[in-house]
Amino acid sequence: HTPHTPHTPHTPLPAPRSIMLDRLVQAYTPLICWTGLGILVVRFLPSTFPYWLGRGLYWVGVPIEIFALARQTVFDERARLAPTITVASLLLGLSLGWLSLQIWQKLPQQLEDPTPGIKGSLLLSSMLGNTGFVGLAIVPYFVSETDLSWAVLYSVTQNVFGTYGLGVLVSSYYGRQGTGTNRWWMQLKDLFCVPSLWGFAIGSLTRNLPLPQFAESSLHASIWVVIPGAFILMGIRLSQIQGWQSLKLALLPAILKTIVMPAIVGTVISMMGISGDPRLGIVLMSAMPCAFAGLILAEEYNLNGNLVASSIIVSTLIFLGMIPVWLYLY
Structure with a gap:
């Protein structure tokens, strides 16, 4: 943050376009550079490197990032609306995916019904966004620290x-369906084992507990280690995707996730009186590309992994092009 200077004829304030351009450059540069690095170096890395990097980010990196953000972010009263808006956004994405699936099945050129695996993968891609690895790495470039709580x-x-x-x-x-392998207690166990949830809870509960200066500095610095690691992992995973034949079908959930859903969310929360950085943070989070978690669920439950993987590629490219649009509108 730069010191505030009064507006005088000799010290003109930067134009809004200049500010937007600076923010775009700051956001795109690490995303493109680190993701590109992941694509380039994957062939020189051990085959187990992506797995352990992903596990490290999931269990350690992202929880530490959320722990640090929970301690350092100012949570105003209005931010309590964020979870409600998130749940509504997820239900919206699920509804849009289901509706588009019904329409798609009735198109004249549709020769055969999609398999259950395709249906489930399309719904997952329409609903879940990469709010962890990509969202928490991108949004802080555009939203002030005082309003970052909405995104967190x-x-x-x-x-x-x-x-x-x-x-x-x-x-x-x-x-x-019909396998009998799913149990409610397994889902409950997964819920209580989410490391990001524990990071957020502990960070929120210890906000008023001072830590040594070294620990505070290390927490702040850890964010700038997690972000490159997340983008490198994204580049590695993108380079390994082999679902190119599903790219055409992937356009449907990708457009729903990165264009239709955030447009509806932005319109509704504007009507609710939410504006400024909180609105921008929510819109950007709702516009995040399809989540890598969809691949994990597709593998675990025998869905169509190629469709999920292709949706990640297409939605990531669309998201990069839509960031200036959301900045201009919100």
């Missing part, structure tokens, strides 16, 4: 209610 609460709520709630239910319904 959105990410945590989606992990709990979305990925390990609706996501598991949808995957189980379409992937394990």
Whole structure:
């Protein structure tokens, strides 16, 4: 943050377009560079590296990031609306995916019904966004620290209610019908084992507990280690995707996730009186590309992994092009 200077004829304030351009450059540069690095170096890395990087980010990196954000972010009263908006957004994505699936099945050129695996994968991709690895790495470039709580609460709520709630239910319904392998206590166990949830809870409860300066500095610095790691992992995973034949079908959930859903969310919360950085943070979070968690669920419940993987590629490309649009509108 730069010191505030009064507006005088000799010290003109930067134009809004200049500010937007600076923010875009700051956001795109690490995303493109680190993701590109992941694509380039994957062939030189051990085959187990992506697995352990992903596990490390899931169990350690992202929870530490959320712990640090929960301690450092100012949670105003209005931010309590964020979980409600998140749940409504997830239900909206699920409804849009289901509606589009019904329409798609009735098209004249549709020669055969999609398999249950395709149906489940399409619904997952339409609903779940990458609010952890990508969202918490991108949104802080555009939203002030005082309003970052909206984005943090959105990410945590989606992990709990979305990925390990609706996501598991949808995957189980379409992937394990009649197998008897799904139990309610297994879902409950998964819910209480979400590391990001524990990071958020501990960070919120210890906000007033001072830590040594070294620990505070390390927490702040850890964010700038997690972000490159997340983007490198995204590049590695994108380079390994082999679902190119599903790219055409992936356009449907990708457009729903990155264009239709955030447009509806932005319109509704504007009508609710939410504006400024809180609105922008919510819109960006709802516009995040399809989540990598969808791949994990697709593999676990025998859905169509190629469709999920292709949706990640297409939605990521669309999201990069839509960021300036959401900045201009909100």
